[in-house]
Amino acid sequence: MISNQESFNLSPFSAIYDIVVPKNNMLRQINELVDFSFILDELKTKYCLDNGRNAIPPIRMFKYLLLKSIYDLSDVDVVDRSQYDMSFKYFLEMAPEDRVIDSSSLTKFRKLRLKDVGLLDLLIEKTVEIALEKGIIKTNTIIIDATHSKARYNQKSATEFLQEKSKNVRRAIYQIDESLKSKLPQKTTSNDVEEELAYCRKVIDTVDEIPQVASIPAVREKLNILKEVVEDYTEQISYSNDPDARKGHKTAD
Incomplete structure (x- = not known):
């Protein structure tokens, strides 16, 4: 069941935040100036509204994804x-002593609740627009490189994205x-996603x-x-019926 984002x-x-998270901290500015309530409207169809246990607030889950994107972290590391x-906890609107979620919950949210990549792109795009309007950020380059799509503000192919992460x-x-350079496998020169995946696994x-x-x-x-x-790309290739998915890019049509 969906619930509203809880305040601190x-x-x-709580006063520790005023000491360790300065007013000019980017995450603090985003948290204080961006109204994330639009997340609830966009995600309401992904949750049961009146039955079951309260879910982890979707705004908080989305903020985890923003932190992942800004700092290029895995689910486990974010x-x-x-x-x-403390700047992360402040951004997530948690008390300093609160326990964080299990990383598997974030993975499930990312893959199940937000498996509609277009929706994820929309949520991020709205956040960027608001942050730009408020003057919090000067560019949208900090925003997500979707691990299983080519967002309109991320023009890398799947192969290029894998190459970047292995690099x-x-x-x-x-x-x-x-x-240790001599111990690492020889880089592939192909543009084939599966060959690049095999190299990354090595x-x-x-x-x-x-x-x-x-x-x-x-x-x-x-x-x-x-x-x-x-893992994300492997799952996409395994379950996708899209013939272009194995090429790492979309054809013109």
Whole structure:
């Protein structure tokens, strides 16, 4: 059952936000100046309105997706960071001591509630427009690269998007130990999505076999987002009847 976004719970620790989240913090400005109530109107058909247990407020779930997009984090890492980053918690309208959701809940919301990618694009587009009008952000480039679509403000093909995420993993590794370059698989030169997916899986397996590197936060975050993107694209190709889905781009018609 859908519920309205809850305001901050009464907490003896709420004053900490005034200390650690300054007035000029982007997330604080977005939270205070953008009215997210339009999210409820757009998502009301995705929930039962009068039956069942209260769902996690959809506005909060959508804000998790915005945080994912702005900071390029996986479901696992955005939830993990929301536990200790006070600017994230403030943005999510949680008390400092509140427990965050399980990352699996965010994954389900992203894949089931918002499986209509056009709706997700619409929600993000509205948020960007409001933030631009308020002068909070100066460009829309921080907004989501949908992991299973080509949004109108994201002109990368599926192959290009996978290449970008695997490149981010390699770059993070080289900053730690450039000699590890020889251990990573040879990059593909094809524009085929399935070949790029196979390459990304080899990168993931190789890095996972070097735990002393994979456990470093800078590498782990990039690796987790690559794993998530690979999983998303794999599911799309497996279940899609669209012949263009395997090409990584849409034909002109």
